Amino acid sequence: MPGVLTACMTEPAATPPALKKTPVVRLPGDDQAGEVIAVPGEPGFYVLGHRTGKVFYVVNNKLDPTPMATVAIKSNPGQDEQGLLGMAFHPNFAQNHLFYLLYTAPNANIHIEELERTSVTSSKPTGKDIWDKPRSQGGEWHNGGQIAFNPKDGGKPLLYHSVGNTQTVAESGKPEGNVGRVLIHDLAGTPGNGTTLGYGLRNPYRMHIDRGTGDMYIGETDDPAGGAVYYSPFTKPTKDYGYRGNNIMNGVTGKEGDKAMIGGIVYRGNKIPGLCGRYFFSTWPGGAVRSLVMKDGKLSGNAMTHNGLGIGGLDSFGEDGEGEMYISTQGGEVYRIEAQ
Secondary structure (H helix, E strand, C coil): CCCCCCCCCCCCCCCCCCEEEEEEEECCCCCCEEEEECCCCCCCEEEEECCCCEEEEEECCEEEEEEEEECCCCCCCCCCCCCEEEEEECCCHHHHCEEEEEEECCCCCEEEEEEEEEECCEEEEEEEEEEEECCCCCCCCCCCCEEEECHHHCCCCEEEEEECCCCCHHHHCCCCCCCCEEEEEECCCCCCCCEEEEECCCCCCEEEECCCCCCEEEEEECCCCCEEEEEECCCCCCCECCCCCCCCCCECCECECCCEEEEEEECCCCCCHHHCCCEEEEEECCCCEEEECEECCEECCCCEECCCCCCCCEEEEEECCCCCEEEEECCCEEEEEEEC
């Protein structure tokens, strides 16, 4: 049954334990495995089919072939910036069974839809659209891609949404707008444009809210190639991330190499205590997995590379109903992260 997932809050080990990735499932066909997400307390988890618009249920290391939800999407395999991007469960999911999907719609609009889960492998649309905006520049790039609720909001249905600038550079630097920022949609009200939490972003593909502290981490992608990790504390959120065209600003570790940044998650599970509070992230397409620790608003020590976890084409991080960590790839594979 749905429940409350307790977050470990101990200090992370200065030297984390050695880690390994254990294969769990592979999505059917040539689908790309996107975000991994679960209802707290439930034994299984969901994997987004990025190229098909399907939400698959996995339990006991087996994938149920019947999608829990399917939405019509616009995709561009090979580049994979379009597709089924993100999923979030309502803070009151145990009672109302509502969840949300973020995707690029067939008309190329970026869309957030509300659905109701009717069983672990079935759902139905409620008819409520939270967000439906055309791309101001057309094309297929810079969609952003994350939606999430913050446990520190006290149960309020405030949906956080990382929005790319859809290649509309000038809009990123505006304090108010619809692109190049993190928006908050108050689901208790009437859907509209959302409220800007922070702006000055280029393409925040993966944004994560630490369920232990409420702090936000954003994986931002640069031009030229590379990216940065931005940290935004819950008590004093960042207002302007500084992008005005050309290069993005440095993040907490400066800038990372490779072609794009894949923002990850803060580990708050209980099976690997030494990882508690450590933020994991990666870069694409090389897939080197790195982690860092933030303390008192600053980077504590240096970011480190986890040699046993890297994999080419890493697409997303996520967690199951117990808070254990997973990674997924463009090749359709899903791996669980475990101590060696």
